[in-house]
Amino acid sequence: NAGVTQTPKFRILKIGQSMTLQCTQDMNHNYMYWYRQDPGMGLKLIYYSVGAGITDKGEVPNGYNVSRSTTEDFPLRLELAAPSQTSVYFCASTKGGDGPGELFFGEGSRLTVL
């Protein structure tokens, strides 16, 4: 019963480095999301996808890129990491279709940029 799987769980980056956060789900969900959560704050939407080949910007997309080549995978790319990108990143998915259902989250990826 894997659900939503994120890797890595922890990562330290130097300013200017790049990396990809991986997210995969095995529930055949159409909708996938990337959020970031800063300490004591709510979740902010970075990017989302309503199906393979379709992606859209959320509230805070600057500094990030995504792709959705398959239903299962939704990687988040950080280019030129900055200290402001230090955060906890959550990937989530839901079936979509007839109204919103439950959002299922991965365990999160804790990123520190030094």
Add this chain to the structure above:
Amino acid sequence: RKEVEQDPGPFNVPEGATVAFNCTYSNSASQSFFWYRQDCRKEPKLLMSVYSSGNEDGRFTAQLNRASQYISLLIRDSKLSDSATYLCVTNGQNFVFGPGTRLSVLP
């Protein structure tokens, strides 16, 4: 103004107390409403959906007032295990999360 606002908290209550959380939302086009629970350093998990008629799940009762754009969550007979942050969530085009209200239930 934030799209979803919640009581700032934290709430510190003794075991057995009744505690109420309030939430307001600004987007009148929001169609679905939820309460999520987030334990410290963990991912959010669905606690319950919120329906216009109000709904109850054991010790938890959720209510929605669309006219006032207000959502509430009531926890009765609180347990130590209820300690967590409670997130109010709306869904129109996308899910929008409130900042959360932290609850600590004390022995």
